[in-house]
């Protein structure tokens with residue numbers, strides 16, 4: 001197996017060198033308008049914001065809250081249907097998409113800690129298997145929605161589980177074997193909110209769609225006819241699919257009217273592969289209040305937020321010092337992709353809280369072992385510990401309720417262009433990051449994490465207690481790497 005991988009890598013090195021001689025891809029490849037005839041780009045190929053782009057301007061779509069059809073306050077029951085659809089991202093141009101209960105993305109499922117939840121998931125996709133995975137949710141393997149829980153076309157799957165974790169912004173997406181990247185790219189993804197006593201009592205905005213707004217950020221490539229381009233070229237196999245057009249909640253270059261007050265933004269990097277570096281055009285300061293698995297202990301002041309694929313962050317942005325009509329733009333790597341237009345007074349006067357939640361630090365002494373995971377290889381040879389995903393093989397056995405340290409190193413593509421960052425993710429569990437190359441993690445990584453970037457050459461140690469049984473996945477969340485086999489299985493029992 002190792003020999004085989006080495007041959008693949010050697011072949012790739014040759015192809016790659018040639019490839020990179022011809023295509024130099026730097027940062028700043030994102031535009032806010034797709035490469036369609038109706039959106040002329042300037043000579044240099046960069047996006048300039050001008051009248052011709054206005055054709056795309058639309059107000060930010062807010063994903064609907066899914067109705068809980070169980071009247072019992074301690075139980076929640078939802079229905080989700082995965083389906084094919086078409087959507088006009090650019091007026092007059094139809095794109096074939098997939099959506100949950102709609103044409104693109106899906107509704108928000110909102111549940112409470114302690115609640116018993118059942119979700120009936122129907123697969124109405126034409127001729128393809130799908131699954132629905134609750135990313136970040138601590139449930140048993142049989143309810144987790146990984147590749148073992150395939151739903152045949154026309155069939156349904158109804159997982160039932162009890163919520164046993166604190167308030168957080170999680171998400172759901174398909175996870176079929178070797179077809180996750182394409183299905184997510186086509187639009188299958190949605191948010192999953194958990195609320196609890198802490199989130200009830202915190203003095204932060206919580207009026208959904210008004211001052212508590214989700215931003216699902218994704219990047220896409222469009223073909224000339226408006227269709228999504230998902231033919232993986234060499235660059236996509238290497239780096240994962242990186243688009244040139246950013247979407248927020250499925251809209252290109254949207255705007256959101258905000259009152260002069262505090263806004264809470266729940267941000268998901270819903271891209272297949274890209275790392276975003278988010279900020280505002282005027283360097284407006286903001287505060288991160290939550291990471292993947294819930295609230296941080298204290299708000300973290302920042303002017304740039306880095307998020308790898310699948311990572312979430314909740315931030316507070318104070319618009320109270322602006323005037324009506326002021327426009328603040330959100331940017332990725334300095335390129336603007338969304339506008340906040342200040343308009344009207346806020347009904348509430350929120351301040352940045354001093355304290356958010358208390359997070360009990362897992363004691364390193366509680367760890368019964370350290371398990372090592374090494375990202376290796378590149379392109380079609382990407383693997384973990386020298387192995388590619390095999391659904392018939394369990395790679396790691398973990399004892400139920402034990403605490404372990406997981407040490408993830410990135411040796412993938414080393415020596416080649418410095419390698420790339422891989423976002424590590426494991427199912428059914430939330431981690432606390434111990435250190436990055438022996439140094440404490442940045443303040444915004446001191447809370448619960450289910451996904452974290454591991455930079456080239458880096459070693460990240462994280463600790464978790466495995467309280468749910470079953471078979472779970474660990475993998476790189478660059479979906480093209482996951483589909484290529486940069487994934488393994490651990491069994492907890």
Ligand code: C2O
Pocket residue numbers: 133135173175310425427473475477
């Ligand atoms: Cu976001 Cu294996 O998943």
Ligand code: CU
Pocket residue numbers: 133134135136425426427428
């Ligand atoms: Cu997951």
Ligand code: CU
Pocket residue numbers: 382421422423476477478481482486
């Ligand atoms: Cu990867």
